[in-house]
Amino acid sequence: MIELWNGVILDPLLNSLIALSDVLFGNFGLAIIFLTIVVRLILLPLTLRQLRSTKAMSALQPKLQELQKKYARDKEKLQREVAKLYKEGGINPLGCVWPMLVQLPIWIALYQSIIRALAATPENLLDLSQHLYSWSMVSRAVPLNENFLGLNLAQPDTTLILALVVGGTMWVQQKMVTAPATDPQQRSMNNMTLLMMPLMFGFLVLQFPAGLALYWVVSNIIGIAIQYFVSGGWGYLRAPPALAPAASGEGGKALPKPQAKPTSKRVSK
Amino acid sequence: MKRGKILFVLILSCLLGLSVFGCTGARPQGWSGAVAYNDILYIGSMDGNIVAVNPSARSQGLSFPAEGEWACPVKFSGSRGQTACASAVAQGNIYGTPSVAEDFVYVGVCDSKTLEGKVFAINPSIRIRGIDFPVWTEGEWIYPPPQISGTGRTQFGAVVGTPVIAGDTVYVGTSEGKVYALDAEKGYCKWQFELEGKIWVSPAVKDDIVCIGNFDGELCALSTQDGHLLWKFEAPAAIASSPVICDDCVFFGSFDRCLYAIDVDSGEEKWKFQGGNWFWTCPLVDGDTVYASCLDHKVYAIEVKTGKELWQFDAGDPVVSAPVLVGDLLVVASQSGEVHVLKAGSGECERSMSLGIPVLAPIYAREGIVYAHAKDDSLYATRPQTGEIVWKFSLAKRGW
Numbered sequence: 001m002i003e004l005w006n007g008v009i010l011d012p013l014l015n016s017l018i019a020l021s022d023v024l025f026g027n028f029g030l031a032i033i034f035l036t037i038v039v040r041l042i043l044l045p046l047t048l049r050q051l052r053s054t055k056a057m058s059a060l061q062p063k064l065q066e067l068q069k070k071y072a073r074d075k076e077k078l079q080r081e082v083a084k085l086y087k088e089g090g091i092n093p094l095g096c097v098w099p100m101l102v103q104l105p106i107w108i109a110l111y112q113s114i115i116r117a118l119a120a121t122p123e124n125l126l127d128l129s130q131h132l133y134s135w136s137m138v139s140r141a142v143p144l145n146e147n148f149l150g151l152n153l154a155q156p157d158t159t160l161i162l163a164l165v166v167g168g169t170m171w172v173q174q175k176m177v178t179a180p181a182t183d184p185q186q187r188s189m190n191n192m193t194l195l196m197m198p199l200m201f202g203f204l205v206l207q208f209p210a211g212l213a214l215y216w217v218v219s220n221i222i223g224i225a226i227q228y229f230v231s232g233g234w235g236y237l238r239a240p241p242a243l244a245p246a247a248s249g250e251g252g253k254a255l256p257k258p259q260a261k262p263t264s265k266r267v268s269k
Numbered sequence: 270m271k272r273g274k275i276l277f278v279l280i281l282s283c284l285l286g287l288s289v290f291g292c293t294g295a296r297p298q299g300w301s302g303a304v305a306y307n308d309i310l311y312i313g314s315m316d317g318n319i320v321a322v323n324p325s326a327r328s329q330g331l332s333f334p335a336e337g338e339w340a341c342p343v344k345f346s347g348s349r350g351q352t353a354c355a356s357a358v359a360q361g362n363i364y365g366t367p368s369v370a371e372d373f374v375y376v377g378v379c380d381s382k383t384l385e386g387k388v389f390a391i392n393p394s395i396r397i398r399g400i401d402f403p404v405w406t407e408g409e410w411i412y413p414p415p416q417i418s419g420t421g422r423t424q425f426g427a428v429v430g431t432p433v434i435a436g437d438t439v440y441v442g443t444s445e446g447k448v449y450a451l452d453a454e455k456g457y458c459k460w461q462f463e464l465e466g467k468i469w470v471s472p473a474v475k476d477d478i479v480c481i482g483n484f485d486g487e488l489c490a491l492s493t494q495d496g497h498l499l500w501k502f503e504a505p506a507a508i509a510s511s512p513v514i515c516d517d518c519v520f521f522g523s524f525d526r527c528l529y530a531i532d533v534d535s536g537e538e539k540w541k542f543q544g545g546n547w548f549w550t551c552p553l554v555d556g557d558t559v560y561a562s563c564l565d566h567k568v569y570a571i572e573v574k575t576g577k578e579l580w581q582f583d584a585g586d587p588v589v590s591a592p593v594l595v596g597d598l599l600v601v602a603s604q605s606g607e608v609h610v611l612k613a614g615s616g617e618c619e620r621s622m623s624l625g626i627p628v629l630a631p632i633y634a635r636e637g638i639v640y641a642h643a644k645d646d647s648l649y650a651t652r653p654q655t656g657e658i659v660w661k662f663s664l665a666k667r668g669w
Binding site: 121122126129134139140142155 | 296297298300362364381384429467469484505506507509524525526545546547549564587589629
């Protein structure tokens, strides 16, 4: 299983990353940025599908909550009604999950590649030798130049700058898609989730090589950009929390009402 | 739906856990080889100790420490550049084999977290008494000394290679790309030469020339007198194999999967030999033959004059450890812990024995016994003539 993973996903990505570093003037930081952009572009159709499904699911939330209240004591009826609602809306509830699951191995391989390629210790470098192709550009590039914009990509950045940037961009990305909840319990849970992930990743930045943090930053920024263009704006980032219950209570969509774009219209069909 | 959510969260957690914690690579431990002096073996353990082992006591199964045996921790304290034996907070990793001269043991260490390094000069007669290291009045020293390194004025990079002693000087290369010539007796810096690429190899010294390679693929020959550059050979890829000088040739391997023979006087290439992966360790030269182990699982015997392959042996696993000669037998340890005993002339395998534990450290031969420091931090004494493991001793402090 591990050999299959290495041979089919990890090694090709790792060698591409190293070869790219050689092409980009021996700059591993640029190689990380470039490969992250390329991989995200390749996975764009899946990301879009996931975003649209998430958006459509969010739009159905008020109706779902109504059904939950209405059939609180009849679980079977509730399930039937929910399934009916999804069918009418043309939504597959797992539609936002499987594109994410398909992308996940690629992300894992990408940042396994970054960690392996940096090979900060003799043990890591020795291990790297067993994953490299015999391409001359790979031989030339290894060991990689660890310096990028004053950072040592093989060492954790202890200045807190990268941790803040990673945490901040992650918070923005999450905030853009998290619909304000009407239920206070749900709202506090959302707020907790919104804070937990950026905090956790901010902490991880202090433990892991800065190369990995660079990947997270680039990935988050691309995620924000995709989100911005797909939902036609900053999404729920600019939604005043006080308005959320009112709008929801009116039976409308959860806030904010995004600028409809041709791409997002197609989803609801 | 709820069950689906739980399943999804579980899968996500597993994948995230795997990706975050499962792929950070091996923890740095070091892989020091052994060296003998006055019937005592000196070796660096994986938990950051220099250990003196008496082979005779080990073969008798006596408790540690027996006569002539001791252990000295070489650790980095919390404050930058400070070292201490007792109040250590960070483990120093020892990748190089200790060097011994004039009753002193010299060893280079690195702190994998800060990437700083140190060179230690240890007096075994003081260590036996168990006094805290260093006792400056007894000739022990640390370079850079605490009063310099503590101020942050000296950036002394990690020492991965072995410090080499020639005359009254200790030569060492560091990961910030500098070559140092230190006074063996007092531990002060006689000269230093700065290169750009990291140095993870041991220098090779012969007569008035020091040869050392770096990650920029430069093999430099420096004058032992003042460290000025005599010549420089540029390989197409990084050099992580320590060079060896024999007669008029310097032999070393590079990440372009080639083993090079360079004229020691002019720095010109004589020949190169293509392998299937990196030549990671120092080649062994004996008479007309260079024995080079390679990460492509093979050991090559190459003619010194022409670079022509004489024979090759497939060890079945990457060969990280340098080979040794015991009479007319060539002993090779593969990464998986298989020790192969080959006829040096033909490469024919006489016998193989399994330690069952990976071996990355260079093996060492003395009086017909081959010593291998395996990944379980144990020193194995093996007899290649019979294929038996004579004794095993755990170097880890918990084992004493």
